[in-house]
Amino acid sequence: MAEDWDVESVGEWLEASNFADYKDLFCTRHKIDGIALLSLTEQEMKSKPLNMKILGDIKRISRAIDNLKTADLEISETVLIEKNTSKVKNLLYTNPGDNTSGLELLSPLSLFKNRGLMGNTLKKTFPNSNVLSYSKLQEWLRVLVGLGYLFFAIFLTSIVMTIVHDRVPDTLKYPPLPDIFLDNIPLIPVAFQAAELCGVSLAIILAILLFFHKYRIIIFRRLFSILGSLFMLRCCTMFVTSLSVPGSHLNCTAQQYQSWELKFHRSLEIFSGAGMVLSGVKTCGDYMFSGHTTVITTLNLFITEYTAKDLHLISTLGWILNMFGIFFVLAAHEHYSIDVLIAFYITTRLFISYHSFANSRASVPRIWFPMFSYLERYTTERVPNVYEFPITIPIWIKSICMEILNL
Secondary structure, X not given: OHHHOOHHHHHHHHHHOOOHHHHHHHHHHOOOOHHHHHOOOHHHHHOOOOOOOOHHHHHHHHHHHHHHHHHHHHHHHHOOXXXXXXXXHHHOEOOOOOOOEHHHHHOOOOHHHHHHHHHHHHHHHOOOOOOOOHHHHHHHHHHHHHHHHHHHHHHHHHHHHHHHHOOOOOOOOOOOOOOOOOOOOOOOXXXXXXXXXXXXXXXXXXXXXXXXXXXXXHHHHHHHHHHHHHHHHHHHHHHHOOOXXXXXXXXXXXXXXXOHHHHHHHHHHHHHOOOOHHHOOOOOOOOOOOHHHHHHHHHHHHHHHOOOHHHHHHHHHHHHHHHHHHHHHHHOOXXXXXXXXXXXXXXXXXXXXXXXXXXXXXXXXXXXXXXXXXXXXXXXXXXXOOEOOOOOOOHHHHHHHHHHHHO
């Protein structure tokens, strides 16, 4: 692995990567080994003592270092035991009669050329290992941190929804605002439930997609991070502005909770029911901006982004459900048109911004995505849409199936 390289190995890597001009600077003058190389940043390359002047070389070396980190991550996921068992000894020679050492595959000159071969060989050598590598634990830890962030944002949203319910304007003093859509489209009583069914359908499609997607861990943490940021932003907009009730049919009046204990209990009810009418939750005052539109649109965008191009029917179905969901939200007269438009705009902008930052490795304002640097630490390029069956089928089941097929 690159972190185990000495100074000479770093020099070999620089030559193999067409950065031989910097071998003297990195190795001879500053004694940069593998650990120092992996921790090197663009800012450190630009400033003293390295003081590199060519921006193109700085960018290319930085990208090559990112690729090394990715290579280390892939190898650490497959190399489960360093000094153990005869399987490692068998791995030292990749082919019978071949004197090419397996350890040579880990050399600086061939690491980035042979890492796919090395990974496949190791996976065949340890097909049924139950040992979970450190990097795998780290990846799942990032998912759990993202999930915790989302849960915190949703619970905070539930608390704010309870607070704004206290401040719902009196419908006699503040009648519904003029709205070109609500004024011309008749009320459909069950439309809000239909909108939630569209959201549930999108969630099921995305769940099936993630089950088969090879990079489901990355997608999960991105989903949690983006939804968490959207709900945090929604907390702010709901709290600062209380719009009048969109329609008299809602029977929304200010609900006074006498203590914070009652408010907390109400917040738990909203949180446990996910704020959905289908689960029996009824809320008032949470208009700016539409949470239903936000969730439905986010699910659709993830389906579109992580569906292979030849599965375009799935993306088309996602957009159809998205548009119908938005229509049903408006047809239920539960939100003003501006609530829905702002929700759709903010959701799409944050989704595009997050993925643009992740794909380009640009610096991200922490106010929008507080944990971006942590969650996307080892992501250096766009996630390819590759699918796999995540469950290993036991050999005896395969044998039975083959026998049945041969009957």
